[in-house]
Amino acid sequence: MERIKMINPVVEMDGDEMTRILWAMIKDKLILPFVDLKSEYYDLGLLHRNETRDQVTVDAANATKKYGVAVKCATITPNKQRMEEYPQLTEMWKSPNGTIRSILDGTVFRTPICIDAIKPVVKNWKKPITIARHAYGDVYKSVDFVTEKPGTCTMTFKSEDGSEEKTVTVQKTDGPTVWQGAHNKDKSIRSFARACFQYAVDTRQDLWFSTKDTISKRYDHTFKDIFADIYEGEYREKFEQNGITYFYTLIDDAVARVIRSKGGFIWACKNYDGDVMSDMVSTAFGSLAMMTSVLVSPEGNYEYEAAHGTVTQHYYRHLKGEQVSTNPMATLFAWTGALAKRGELDGLPELAAFAGKLERAAIDTIESGVMTGDLVGLWEGEAPAQKAREPERPKRELVPRGQQKDRFTDDELAILAAAAKSALTADEIVERTQIPAKRILSAITMLQVQGAVEERPGRRFYALVELEG
Ligand code: NAP
Numbered sequence: 259m260e261r262i263k264m265i266n267p268v269v270e271m272d273g274d275e276m277t278r279i280l281w282a283m284i285k286d287k288l289i290l291p292f293v294d295l296k297s298e299y300y301d302l303g304l305l306h307r308n309e310t311r312d313q314v315t316v317d318a319a320n321a322t323k324k325y326g327v328a329v330k331c332a333t334i335t336p337n338k339q340r341m342e343e344y345p346q347l348t349e350m351w352k353s354p355n356g357t358i359r360s361i362l363d364g365t366v367f368r369t370p371i372c373i374d375a376i377k378p379v380v381k382n383w384k385k386p387i388t389i390a391r392h393a394y395g396d397v398y399k400s401v402d403f404v405t406e407k408p409g410t411c412t413m414t415f416k417s418e419d420g421s422e423e424k425t426v427t428v429q430k431t432d433g434p435t436v437w438q439g440a441h442n443k444d445k446s447i448r449s450f451a452r453a454c455f456q457y458a459v460d461t462r463q464d465l466w467f468s469t470k471d472t473i474s475k476r477y478d479h480t481f482k483d484i485f486a487d488i489y490e491g492e493y494r495e496k497f498e499q500n501g502i503t504y505f506y507t508l509i510d511d512a513v514a515r516v517i518r519s520k521g522g523f524i525w526a527c528k529n530y531d532g533d534v535m536s537d538m539v540s541t542a543f544g545s546l547a548m549m550t551s552v553l554v555s556p557e558g559n560y561e562y563e564a565a566h567g568t569v570t571q572h573y574y575r576h577l578k579g580e581q582v583s584t585n586p587m588a589t590l591f592a593w594t595g596a597l598a599k600r601g602e603l604d605g606l607p608e609l610a611a612f613a614g615k616l617e618r619a620a621i622d623t624i625e626s627g628v629m630t631g632d633l634v635g636l637w638e639g640e641a642p643a644q645k646a647r648e649p650e651r652p653k654r655e656l657v658p659r660g661q662q663k664d665r666f667t668d669d670e671l672a673i674l675a676a677a678a679k680s681a682l683t684a685d686e687i688v689e690r691t692q693i694p695a696k697r698i699l700s701a702i703t704m705l706q707v708q709g710a711v712e713e714r715p716g717r718r719f720y721a722l723v724e725l726e727g
């Protein structure tokens with residue numbers, strides 16, 4: 259088969275632990291057979307970052323500026339415990355994502371991957387909701403302190419050249435008090451706004467923006483005004499051409515509307531709001547393992563990644579030779595996102611089409627009943643709150659029968675269970691039961707994921723539990 263040719267490379271940032279293993283599998287099995295991949299490779303694995311004194315992260319971010327499209331694997335951000343785990347580390351290197359974000363100066367967009375068989379907790383959500391989080395300032399770059407005595411706190415600004423000076427009274431207080439000073443820069447808010455408007459145009463989705471401008475009359479109002487200026491000056495026409503709208507509302511009103519909406523829009527949030535709301539939205543849609551993330555810079559550079567980390571616990575079990583079930587979807591979609599963007603920027607529709615087909619195939623696979631363990635509990639709409647974390651999940655528990663009904667009949671499952679008890683191959687099961695091979699395979703996979711059936715040498719399947727029926 260002729261592999262799809264590329265013109266410009268994607269910047270490839272490899273990472274750590276379980277996601278590094280998924281990374282290689284995705285490339286080898288799903289991309290390289292079909293695409294003559296051009297990538298500029300940067301190894302952001304922790305030890306290589308250490309060897310290069312983290313220069314490799316800076317180089318990868320600069321390459322992203324040069325080529326415009328990057329795909330990143332999850333990476334370890336070292337902490338005290340990691341310093342003990344990796345004694346060769348010479349420094350507690352900073353978060354690569356933080357370094358890349360500060361070089362690209364971007365906005366992070368997080369979008370859930372939706373599967374028909376996994377219903378969002380909010381029933382009326384039919385399409386993904388993308389959270390666009392401003393990633394600079396506010397409480398994340400604030401100063402705070404406590405005082406004990408009655409007194410007055412003031413806040414003063416002095417310009418470097420002495421021409422501007424302002425002092426306000428924050429509060430006169432009668433006892434122990436806690437204080438905080440926060441800021442944001444017009445420049446950063448402007449690039450946040452541009453990234454949001456541009457992403458809305460690129461993805462043809464409405465853009466919502468919300469703050470608390472009625473209470474925060476200067477601070478939040480500045481955000482509202484900057485968004486309004488940029489919309490009127492640079493984007494109104496593009497929005498109208500694309501049939502999309504920009505909608506500003508108070509954050510409390512936005513929360514109520516989001517819950518009642520059908521989804522299918524971008525919700526731009528200030529830093530703290532985005533931090534909190536993205537966790538709410540991702541949980542309500544299903545699983546962190548099904549959440550993609552892209553950093554978009556104001557210059558139009560794109561860095562795609564999974565929203566989750568390196569899945570350390572799975573990696574440790576993998577190293578011990580245990581079987582793990584790690585969901586590759588978000589990492590796969592990081593790759594397809596980058597390839598589709600590369601195709602779009604370079605005028606390679608076949609590359610973009612390939613990315614779309616690969617996404618579709620991955621979704622179809624899950625919808626056919628083949629999925630990783632994290633999704634089993636969510637399948638057919640069970641609430642994520644009931645999701646058992648893998649180590650705690652009773653390995654041999656079956657999905658309640660009622661939930662299997664639409665996919666496999668009780669009779670089919672009973673026949674399959676009886677057949678599996680005799681450690682037959684899939685072909686033998688097909689022959690004896692007359693159930694089509696495709697259904698048998700996806701039923702077996704489902705039972706394997708649930709830990710009810712195990713594969714034995716010679717591709718023989720063996721039931722580990724007494725299955726009902
Ligand atoms: P994590 O890697 O996201 O994993 C937390 C838990 O979520 C896992 O133990 C697993 O739960 C579940 N999970 C996450 N992704 C999954 C997947 N693809 N398939 C199945 N289950 C999945 O977060 P963490 O354990 O807090 O962090 C691990 C390392 O990742 C840390 O060193 C951190 O610095 C790094 N990190 C990197 C990034 C990034 O590069 N963007 C982001 C966050 C964290 P069960 O164990 O219950 O199955």
Ligand code: MG
Nearest residue numbers: 533534536537
């Ligand atoms: Mg958060």
